[in-house]
Amino acid sequence: MSESNLAASFLIGQSFLHSKLQRKVDGQLSMHGISFTEYQIMHHLANAPEQTMRRIELADSVGISASGVTRLLAPMEKNHLIEKRSNPRDARVSLVKLSKVGATLFQDASVSFGYCAEDLTSMLSTKQLENLIDLSNRLIDGR
Amino acid sequence: MSESNLAASFLIGQSFLHSKLQRKVDGQLSMHGISFTEYQIMHHLANAPEQTMRRIELADSVGISASGVTRLLAPMEKNHLIEKRSNPRDARVSLVKLSKVGATLFQDASVSFGYCAEDLTSMLSTKQLENLIDLSNRLIDGR
């Protein structure tokens, strides 16, 4: 009956936590007209050299499929948050660059996102949060 | 440029981790013909008194909307994994009971799920995993 497997109950809890965090973050970012996924795209672009990445790199960074990236970026390009660049060394590649408009929006959204994140984690001390991030990173890296 | 906010980078990492876990778990459960969401539904039903819950309780437990539950349960009922019961004290309520077939499938799937969970968390000691669950629960409870 009751779940005796620690690892299994972690997965169940993890999934529930995700839905809670996702809901809160999406609600907060909606006032900037973007979703959490779009925010993540901009986050990775903002931290990349030249604010530029290949689409497949974005897919891997965010954790969605290549086709998901194509569909996600289309409206972002129409709204001039990003710009399409080609790679002269490899014509298969479509580079994505965070535009000036996109960078500004990202900075604004980052303030909301930061407050939201602080709020959602306010019950943990810095040490606990660092610990949590460390443990999460081990799960991500699989080491 | 680089994210100085600890809480914010936690949220980004959390989202990425979720996509990784979701993918792996869904892949594992697909051999039983169910999704992770369906597994969670059965998990909560299996642990409920009489293996029975109201639909809105299921929605809250799993972290999806009421309409999401309606849409999710429809095929599960057709496949006889769950049964619909009415509440004689409140005709608005539609009770959901895990069927015998559903309980058997859940037990089988729990074995796969357990292995999958062990595998995904194998790099953490029991103590670390307990610690991770505790920290996650604080985020969930907001205390």
Next chain:
DNA sequence: GATATATACTTGATTAGTCAATCATATATC
């Protein structure tokens, strides 16, 4: 006991993603 409000659930329309197939280009091999 009629009326207003709240709760449980379902439905129609929409959205964000998936996968499988495809196209274009690049790279390796003979």
Next chain:
DNA sequence: GATATATGATTGACTAATCAAGTATATATC
């Protein structure tokens, strides 16, 4: 240098969810 294979990206068809609106029933108030 022709051919096979691999890689990056897009598209069509589909799925799992959302929200807003609607229906049915219950509860509280006058």
